[in-house]
Amino acid sequence: MSGEIPALLGMAFHAVMEEVHVRLAEEGFDDVRPAHGFAFQYLSVRGGATAVELGEHLGVTKQAAVQLVDELERRGYVERRPHPTDRRARVVVLAARGWACVERVVALWAETERRWAALVGAERLTALRDDLSAFVTAAGSPPIRPLW
Amino acid sequence: MSGEIPALLGMAFHAVMEEVHVRLAEEGFDDVRPAHGFAFQYLSVRGGATAVELGEHLGVTKQAAVQLVDELERRGYVERRPHPTDRRARVVVLAARGWACVERVVALWAETERRWAALVGAERLTALRDDLSAFVTAAGSPPIRPLW
C-alpha cells in the first residue's frame, strides 16, 4: 500500500510522545505540555534566551511566550535573570527542575530506541535514523517544531 | 547519538504535514485544520458516522464534535443525513468536496513517498515502513490520533 508512511510516522511519533507524557506524569512532571518540552529543548541547547527569542523559536507572539515563561517559572522549571548588558531584557534559563525534566525525556527516548532496536535490529534502526535524517534535511528543516 | 529518533520522527512528520497543508491551501482547500483531516479519514473508511462516534474517535466531547461537523457542513466538506433507524441521530458523510480533499491528501502522501524512495531507495523505504509498522503495533496503537 502506497502513501501510508506519513500516517505511520504520525502514529509512531504519537505513541512515543504519549508514553513519555505518561511516564513523566508518573515521575511528578505532571504539569508539562508539548510546548514546554520544545521550550526546554531550546533553552537547554542555548543555555538561555529572552522571552522574545523563545517566542520566535516557538512560532508564537512575545506575549504568549512571556505567559508561558511565567507559568514555567511559577512551577520551578525555569528562572529569570537580569540580562547582563540590556537593562530592558531578562534572560530565561532552565532551573534544577527544568534540567531534571530534560534529562528524563532524553533517557525515555533512549529507552524507546533500545526497545525498537530489540524489535528490528540495530542495523535497521541505524538505517531508519539515517533515512529520516535525509528526509528532514531534504525538506530544508524549516521551523522544526517537533510539537511533541 | 542515541535517543534522537523520536525527534527525527517528529520533524519528518511535521515536514510532510506542513507541505501537505501548503499544497492543499494552494489547491483551494485553505480552510482545513488538522482535526478535519483526521475526521475525513475516519468518515472515508467508515462511510459515515454520528457526531458522537466522531467525537469518541477524535477524543473530544460530543459538543465539540457537533461544532466541528457544523463547520465542515457549512464549508461543503460533509453532509448530514437522517439516520435510517434512529430518529434522534443524524449520519455525517463526506460530501464531494470532502472526498476531493481526501483524494488530494492520499496523492500528496504518495508523492512524498516517491521523493523519499528516490532519496534512499525503494528497499530502504520498504524496510522503514515495515519497521514503523512494527513499532506502532508494539505500542498497541492506542488512540491513534495522527493529529496532523
Place this chain on the structure above:
DNA sequence: AGATGTAGTCAAGTAGCTTGACCAAACAGG
C-alpha cells in the same frame, strides 16, 4: 409500561493563544 441509556442541543466557562497600544531602554546617524 416504566426505568434507564443515548443522540443531539443550549448555555456558560476556560486555556492558550491573538492583535493593538504602550513604555523604557538601546542603538544608529547626522
Place this chain on the structure above:
DNA sequence: CCTGTTTGGTCAAGCTACTTGACTACATCT
C-alpha cells in the same frame, strides 16, 4: 551628543477551540 527609530517587555481586550453541566426527545431493556 541629541534625536528618531528599533526593540524587550507589559497591559488590556478579544478570539477560537475546546470544556462542563443541564436539558429534550427518542431508543432500549426488563
